[in-house]
Amino acid sequence: MAGLITPRTKRLLVIAAITPLLVLFAAPWLNMQGRHLLAVKEHITSITPEWNEFQSEHPGFQEVRLFAYTGGNGMFGAGGIVATEKQIADLRRFMESTVPPRPVYLNHIRVVGAEDFEVLTGSDSNAPAKGP
Numbered sequence: 001m002a003g004l005i006t007p008r009t010k011r012l013l014v015i016a017a018i019t020p021l022l023v024l025f026a027a028p029w030l031n032m033q034g035r036h037l038l039a040v041k042e043h044i045t046s047i048t049p050e051w052n053e054f055q056s057e058h059p060g061f062q063e064v065r066l067f068a069y070t071g072g073n074g075m076f077g078a079g080g081i082v083a084t085e086k087q088i089a090d091l092r093r094f095m096e097s098t099v100p101p102r103p104v105y106l107n108h109i110r111v112v113g114a115e116d117f118e119v120l121t122g123s124d125s126n127a128p129a130k131g132p
Helices: 007-030 032-046 049-059 086-096 112-123
Strands: 065-069 075-082 104-111
Touching: 032 049, 032 065, 032 075, 049 104, 075 112, 086 104
Parallel strands: 075 104
Antiparallel strands: 065 075
């Protein structure tokens, strides 16, 4: 029975067994957008302490979330609501100061105004950070 399987057949069986594993593990790296999205996700994970500190020191960003955006072949995005255009500029400065691996994308940030922000979130976006 061992003589029924030729060396060529053995090679094909080995290749057939390995190919799905290669595709499973290598697919994200074969796709440029996939690589960019992975880099952005890793960046977000690495800057989480700075992001938490920024949110605690700058009121009005509790409804903003950082994410890997699929547009532009993968971008460093933020989405949510803020009260003012100045807050968008502050957010852009923060995000760019982290030296992201991809461009910053802020088109998912919506400016709602101070009064609407208070109604939507139950907090004042312009209140100074509380000290000890």
